[in-house]
Amino acid sequence: MPRKRPSSRGSARGHAAPKKLSRSLPTRKRLSPSAWIAVITTGVVIGSSLTAYAAYVDITGGINRENVNTDAFGDRPSKVEGVVNIMIVGSDKRDGANAEYGDAEGERPDTLAIAHISPKKKSATIVNLPRDSIVQLPACKQKGDEYPGSDAQQGMINSAMSYGGVDCQWDTVEKLTDIRIDHFVSVDFTGFKGMVDALGGVEMCIPQKIHDPKAGGLELDAGKQTLNGEDALGYVRSRKGQGDGSDLMRIGRQQEFMASMVRKVLSGDTLKSPSNLYAFLNEVTGSITTDDELTVDTMADIAIAMREVDLNDVNFVTVPNHPWEQNNNRVAWDEPDAQQLFQAIATDEYGGEKDKASSDDSGDDAKDVKPGDVSVEVLNGTGMTNLATQVSGILSERGFGVSGTGNPQGIVPEASTIYHGPDGKAAAELLAKEVTNATLQEDSSLSGNSLRLVMSRDWNGFKTAGATGDVPDTVKSKSAASKPSAC
Known part of the structure; x- marks a missing residue:
């Protein structure tokens, strides 16, 4: 039966946040959107080699798992056969090994993105949803003592996690984008640093000297150099110390780092040496959380699909946006451009070479x-x-x-x-x-x-006129194969 589209995405504006969230937060040391995505993308890409080693089960057994009740979401977007969409969450929780990055009550994603993996097109597209996006949030149910729940309201997209945990964030992303989410993955700060160190560092071209006390006292000279885990963490979250200080400009730099990280994994010795691979994957799995349906077999299926993907067809995009009229430190999505991008992703019409989709x-x-x-x-x-x-x-x-x-x-x-x-x-x-x-x-x-x-009974109508994979010029794509300008 055709899916019934919700009549509203939430209309009660100006709703006050629960008292638990009304607080003065300390300055946060944030891991940037593309940094989190580098962790996930790299892990998925190299996953094609996992089954070759006896350590596979031991490694995946270290992953934290969380139950998400998607049945409670009501009407959901349609599932496209073969496609896997993963919601990527960069949690800002401060506990355990991450306590050194500051004290922060509650949990709001530093990063929110959708990784769209299309075996049919032999491509992967990662869509950044800026954490400062002002959107219409759906109502969230209370979840235990930690998450108070909320009514439908206008607010920042990452607030959904504070109100109702991963369940609420997942439901929010689906309702805003109309993209069916299959799984979620969350990574922490310590895991990111460990991954970079396990790779022996990541080479970057730094265009000018960086001094950023707010990024862990980051000090980098200009020129080509290999960043270790600590410096890489500082670099990907550095904002005020580079360019115009904007978060959007930072995303562009981070995507260059991400591409360098993926290239090193695929071109270096990580995949060739069982010991190197084991060390790298230990850093990945020990620091991630997934839904409990992202099983070992499912990971293997994704890995097999990713094995056919060329670096040129691993692309990163950010939802078209502009400064929010009520606060320039927040962003609003450009419409209809954002919805056209979401629809192309939802129907598997975006990414890869178009001719590859046909036999x-x-x-x-x-x-x-x-x-x-x-x-x-x-x-x-x-x-x-x-x-x-x-x-x-x-x-x-x-x-x-x-x-x-x-x-x-x-x-x-x-x-x-x-x-x-x-x-x-x-x-x-x-x-x-x-x-x-x-x-x-x-x-x-x-x-x-x-x-x-x-x-037949699965008939779900037509795509919006003109939505055949073409998206507006405001959607800028960056390939994992693209390299930054030489130093």
């Missing part, structure tokens, strides 16, 4: 087929009244020809299906870009660009 035998004809060249017979197998008529009208508006409507004869396929003839695959792929979910199947009774669309 090798699709040839160059796909780009030459236009909607006006295609004729579609629309058959309604959902049991919903007048759906075929409605769909045929939308197809006509989008330039497709409609040869007829009706109900399918015989057995209705479990999944909505676009049938095409031996020479009609390019036309079927063009139609598939318009609908939210449909599989392709060859039918020798069809010829040319004549298609048959059979809508």
Whole structure:
């Protein structure tokens, strides 16, 4: 059945935060968004080698796990077959080995991002959701004594964690982006430093001398150099000591660090030496928390998918944004640009080389087929009244020809299906870009660009007009293969 979209994303504005959160916080030493993502991305990329070592089970056994009740979220975005979306959380909790980074009550993510892994496109896209984003937060239920819950309200996106823990943050991200989240991963400060040291440091080109007392007393000379864990931690969270001091400019520098870190893992000795790999993974697993459904087998599946991903197809983007009109230290998302990006991610239309999404035998004809060249017979197998008529009208508006409507004869396929003839695959792929979910199947009774669309009970409608993977120019992408300017 089609998913019912929530009628509201929260409308009660100006709601006061619970008293527990109304406090004066000390200056925080924050690990930056891209630094957290470097930890997760690198761990996932190298995971393809995990099963080669007997230490695999011992290492993964050190991961902390947390139960997340996604059934309580209500209506959720649709799941895209094969795709894995991971919510990345950089927790700012200060306890245990992280106590040296200051005292802070409660928990708000320093970082929030979505890692979108697409085996079909052989790509991975990491979308930064700036922690200072002002959004409409949904209501959160109280969770034990630690999380007080809250009504729907306007606030910073990372406040959801303070109100209702990971459950609330997960639900908030899904409702704001309409992207189905499959898992979450959280990393701490100590793990980041340990990973960098386990790699033997990460080489960076520092354009000018850095002196930043607020980043742990960071002192770096200009030029090419290898940063150890402590210096790397200072570098990725340094803001006032570099450039214009803005958080957005810092994100750009951090993405360069992240790319260098991933390149070192893939090109160095980490994957070649069991001892090096074991040391590196010990730092990863000892400092992360995941949902309890991110099992060893699931990690292995993700690792296998990532093994096929080229560095050029590991990309990092930040949600298009602008200073919030009521406070320039906060940001608001650019619309409709942000939603167009989210939709492209949600439907697996963004990332990778577009031709990779099609099979090798699709040839160059796909780009030459236009909607006006295609004729579609629309058959309604959902049991919903007048759906075929409605769909045929939308197809006509989008330039497709409609040869007829009706109900399918015989057995209705479990999944909505676009049938095409031996020479009609390019036309079927063009139609598939318009609908939210449909599989392709060859039918020798069809010829040319004549298609048959059979809508089954999983039918979920059309994508927004024009949303075929193209996103606005305001969405800037940076590849893991890109290198910073030479010193």
